[in-house]
Amino acid sequence: MKTISVLGLMLLLLGSGFTGIAAADDSIDITGAVQDAMAALEVTSETSGLCVLTDAGYVKVDGETTQECIATLRKETGCSIGDGNLLAIHRSINKPLWFVIFDNETKDCVYAVYKNGAFTATKVNIDGENAKTSDGWNAMKAAIGSDAFSIVTIANAWGYGAPNDFLKCTDLHNHLCPGLSSGYLIAGYIRENYPLGPGESYTWIGCPNWCKEDAIQVILDLTPGKKSLIAKQRSGELFVKEKPLAGILIIWNDTAKSGRGVAFQYDWGETCNLSDVNLSDFKPPGGKTNPLFWTTRIKASFGLLPYLNQPDMFVSLASDEFNVTSEQLDRVKMAGVDPYIELGLEEPTEVRGDFNGDGRVTSADALILLQAAVGKITL
Ligand SMILES: [Zn+2]
Known part of the structure; x- marks a missing residue:
């Protein structure tokens, strides 16, 4: 038998008594905490326009899994996965259990998080319009804490009618941002323009x-573990260029043992125009300590929502279609290989004096030169 006490919101708001929670065996019963949150919002399971977000099912409490909390949330709020208004937000198993009940009519929500043996609940208005302003965002961040960006972006996106497959991407990514939206748009572009034929499969090189990458993983089931999604960093592209390179799609035909590929670029400039933000504001002075960092992302996230079914507006080709051999398909996945150079899309840039090929001239290169001078190695 596990007992979870509920503290916080109801005591503060209503001065009402403590709601004890007890469940059979080791299962966790959050019924009281959910009922308290519903009362604070002045809603019932009959109220339309409710949405629940929770990391239950992913996190553990006192070593126990938490999936039964989802059943309780469904029963008490009327929201369900099937109706698309109960969103299971992926989190590390080590994170605290929390749930949010969001009322789309008022844009109020109650955020209840379980820490140190008790729920602490906070009622806060998370209106997406207000979240675009520094003051509005700062107030939400102060009330909710580190989960604020996840909750404000995902709950409002749901309220604005974002499609369920898109919300699935926010589940895995555990927030909405314009970067995630760009992945959803790229996946849409791929589905429209490069449908798979018999014997064909996709490999996505995110570079x-x-x-x-998280949206592409969800929509197309391309994953690093299955080696169908390779992610490689490349400097000087994102938030610097209006149309950075985004990646390379390879369509491999396992029957013919041959592939074809094409490179994509993504139009951040268009994202900025439609959302009324500046590209440079994605990297403001002070970084994450500057509210502009967050409000820019919130504005761009909401700004893109009406265009999620129009990938052609943002995604374009950065190359002609080219052939890919099985050796190239293996090579582009390797560490240290620039996929654009490997596939002949860009010229290699050689650095004079860079003998170990790390792109820089360092003392390690001097050592190589010395060893060559004494005949130990051949360059
Ligand atoms: Zn993101």
Whole structure:
């Protein structure tokens, strides 16, 4: 028998008594905490426009899994995975259990997080319009804490009618950002323009990689573990160029043992125009300590929502279609291989005096030169 006490919100708001929670065996019962949150929002399971977000099912409490909390949330709120208004947000198993009940009518939510043996609940208005302002965002961040960006972006996106497959991407990524949206748009572009034929499969080389990779993983089931999604960083592209390179799609035909590929670029400039943000504001002075860092992402995330079904507006080709051999398919996945150079899309840049090929001239290169001078190695 596990007992979870509920503290916080109801005591503060209503001065009402403590709601004890007890469940059979080792299972966790959050019924009281959910009922308290519903009361604080002045809603019932009959109220339309409710949405639940929770990391239950992913995190553990006192060594126990938490999936039964999802059943409780469904029963008490009327929200369900099937209705698309109960969103299971992926988190590390080590993170605290939390749930949010969001009322799309008022844009109020109650955020209840379980820490140190008790739920602490906070009622806060998370209106997406207000979240675009520094003051609005700062107030939400102060009330909710480190989960604020996840909750504000995902709950509002749901409220604005974002499609369920898109919300699935936010589940894995555990926030919404314009980078994730770009991945959803790229996946849409691939589905529209490069449908798979018999014997064919996709490999996606995300280069430079950014949040988009998580959406591509969800929509197309391309994953690093299965070696169908390779992520490689590349400097000087993202938030620097209006149309950075985004990656390379390889369509491999396992029957013919041959492949074809094409490189993509993504139009961040268009994202900025439609959302009324500046490209440079994605990297403001002070970074994450500057509210502009967050409000820029929030504005661009919401700004892109009406265009999620129009990938042609943002995604374009950065190369002609080219052939890919099985050796190239293996090589582009290797560490230290620039996929654009390997596939003949860019010229290699040689650095004079860079003998070990790390792109820089360092003392390690001097050592190599010395060893060559005494005949130990041949360059
Ligand atoms: Zn992101």
